[in-house]
Amino acid sequence: MSQTSFSFCKALSSELDPEKLQQKFLSSLLELQNLERGSIWVKKTDGYLCVEAVGDQSEKIKGITISANRPSIVGWVIENGKMTIAEPGKDERHYKEFEADMAVKSKLILCFPLFLKGGEVYGAVQLIDTRSGGSRLNLDQDYLELLQNLVDIGSIVLSNSLVYSAQVQENLKLKQTLESIRREEPILGESEAFLKILKVASDYAKTDFPVLITGESGTGKEVIAKEIHRLSNRMDKPFLVQNCSAIPETLLESELFGYQKGAFTGAVKDKVGLFEAANGGTVFLDEIGDMPLQLQARILRVLQNSEIKPLGGTKTKKIDVRIISATNKDLKEAIAKEQFREDLFYRLNVLPLHLPALRERKEDILLLLDHFLSRESFKMGIPPKKFSKDALDYLIKYSWKGNIRELENFVKHIIVVVEGEKITLDDLSLHFPPAQLAPPEEEKPVDGNRGEETEKPSPGGASFFDGYSWEELERAYVLYLLEKNRWHITRAAKEAKVNRSTFDSRMKKLGIRK
Numbered sequence: 001m002s003q004t005s006f007s008f009c010k011a012l013s014s015e016l017d018p019e020k021l022q023q024k025f026l027s028s029l030l031e032l033q034n035l036e037r038g039s040i041w042v043k044k045t046d047g048y049l050c051v052e053a054v055g056d057q058s059e060k061i062k063g064i065t066i067s068a069n070r071p072s073i074v075g076w077v078i079e080n081g082k083m084t085i086a087e088p089g090k091d092e093r094h095y096k097e098f099e100a101d102m103a104v105k106s107k108l109i110l111c112f113p114l115f116l117k118g119g120e121v122y123g124a125v126q127l128i129d130t131r132s133g134g135s136r137l138n139l140d141q142d143y144l145e146l147l148q149n150l151v152d153i154g155s156i157v158l159s160n161s162l163v164y165s166a167q168v169q170e171n172l173k174l175k176q177t178l179e180s181i182r183r184e185e186p187i188l189g190e191s192e193a194f195l196k197i198l199k200v201a202s203d204y205a206k207t208d209f210p211v212l213i214t215g216e217s218g219t220g221k222e223v224i225a226k227e228i229h230r231l232s233n234r235m236d237k238p239f240l241v242q243n244c245s246a247i248p249e250t251l252l253e254s255e256l257f258g259y260q261k262g263a264f265t266g267a268v269k270d271k272v273g274l275f276e277a278a279n280g281g282t283v284f285l286d287e288i289g290d291m292p293l294q295l296q297a298r299i300l301r302v303l304q305n306s307e308i309k310p311l312g313g314t315k316t317k318k319i320d321v322r323i324i325s326a327t328n329k330d331l332k333e334a335i336a337k338e339q340f341r342e343d344l345f346y347r348l349n350v351l352p353l354h355l356p357a358l359r360e361r362k363e364d365i366l367l368l369l370d371h372f373l374s375r376e377s378f379k380m381g382i383p384p385k386k387f388s389k390d391a392l393d394y395l396i397k398y399s400w401k402g403n404i405r406e407l408e409n410f411v412k413h414i415i416v417v418v419e420g421e422k423i424t425l426d427d428l429s430l431h432f433p434p435a436q437l438a439p440p441e442e443e444k445p446v447d448g449n450r451g452e453e454t455e456k457p458s459p460g461g462a463s464f465f466d467g468y469s470w471e472e473l474e475r476a477y478v479l480y481l482l483e484k485n486r487w488h489i490t491r492a493a494k495e496a497k498v499n500r501s502t503f504d505s506r507m508k509k510l511g512i513r514k
């Protein structure tokens with residue numbers, strides 16, 4: 001007997017997949033009773049669902065639900081939490097419709113409840129004898145007790161595997177959600193200036209006219225171009241990007257227009273160009289101001305005729321693409337210098353959109369810092385770090401010349417070099433040159449009226465000292481010396497031509513800690 005129990009437990013413990021486990025559970029029990037028919041049922045809100053069936057015509061039973069209102073042996077066992085032995089022909093609890101279609105009739109049914117760990121019944125298992133008189137079933141009391149024990153073990157293993165597989169599924173879903181969150185970067189900004197941009201972008205999305213986006217580097221020109229595409233009726237078609245700078249002219253030409261086999265040495269097969277690949281969608285031409293003049297003429301023809309001719313090709317191809325271009329250059333100036341075609345400028349600039357620099361929408365800095373901090377901390381698998389108030393004040397006032405990209409890179413750097421959970425003003429010296437680090441003006445609220453702030457001149461400018469307090473300059477100087485001397489206080493003091501204790505006390509007064 002103990003060998004039987006051992007083999008039974010061993011068979012079940014090697015399986016985690018609920019479906020396979022059900023099959024093993026049922027077939028092991030049937031084997032013990034030397035039977036060929038059996039089924040497993042699980043309680044659902046509307047009745048009892050057969051999740052596993054074995055034996056002749058089992059495919060007819062698996063998957064069906066017996067309504068809770070109808071008499072059934074499984075229903076009785078599940079609701080009463082007791083094992084039962086029933087004779088199908090005579091027992092009123094029997095669900096007779098089943099038997100009508102069965103070629104081989106059930107003669108005797110042994111049905112056990114399936115318990116969860118806490119004692120709650122979640123289903124039932126039926127072992128069915130089909131031989132006349134049910135003569136194969138061993139109904140010996142000891143044997144039935146053993147069976148009941150095995151069913152109890154099996155039902156717990158089964159319920160654990162159901163919980164496990166539900167958790168695996170949930171885990172998978174969460175991973176997919178996180179992945180999609182990671183891939184779909186949100187567009188952040190709640191300043192008036194930025195909300196206006198979003199409104200214009202959504203208006204532009206309703207048309208097919210070319211858009212020219214201008215703005216400093218890193219202000220989000222590509223992000224907005226993508227948003228226009230996403231909001232347009234081209235959203236299901238490709239959005240393809242070509243940076244027009246830092247790429248040799250011939251390469252740029254073949255990237256945009258494609259080529260035919262044999263067009264030049266090395267053209268061993270046809271290549272589809274970007275315009276053709278984006279057919280029906282949008283092409284984003286970044287840094288259009290750097291496009292060579294000869295290529296500008298070809299782009300003009302695309303805009304005028306909506307057709308392209310691959311390099312080495314003889315036939316033109318009709319294409320349907322929307323062109324959004326972007327530049328951080330002054331194209332009017334480039335036109336004056338004859339570096340940019342005026343006719344192309346007017347073709348591209350049907351719908352102009354200028355993106356403000358981050359310093360012109362400082363209200364968005366907090367939001368962006370917060371977002372990048374959470375995102376990068378999450379990627380690193382660490383709790384999100386926080387900025388101290390004076391560090392935030394500094395960051396809000398800082399003139400982000402590289403705009404959002406600079407801010408993003410700053411977060412990526414600072415989060416790695418600062419060990420603690422709080423990033424303080426002192427910590428910022430790990431990223432910004434110490435001489436640049438000046439504390440914020442007193443009592444200026446973090447999210448206050450920043451529109452009226454004046455930019456502080458950068459160090460080295462003619463009016464460098466303008467607008468700084470004594471303390472601000474002293475702090476910057478002390479931090480500069482410390483950084484330069486790798487926080488060796490005696491050396492820093494020596495360079496400042498004061499003794500160590502004086503330097504120490506100045507550090508304390510300024511709240512600078514090693």
Ligand SMILES: Nc1ncnc2c1ncn2[C@@H]1O[C@H](COP(=O)(O)OP(=O)(O)OP(=O)(O)O)[C@@H](O)[C@H]1O
Pocket residue numbers: 185186187188189215216217218219220221222223224286326328404405408
């Ligand atoms: N509104 C925004 N919300 C969140 N992230 C943004 C936003 N705008 C820009 N970014 C992020 O800032 C970075 C720079 O954006 P983007 O490449 O669109 O700028 P750009 O103006 O096209 O830069 P460049 O002129 O150098 O090509 C990207 O990582 C982008 O995801």
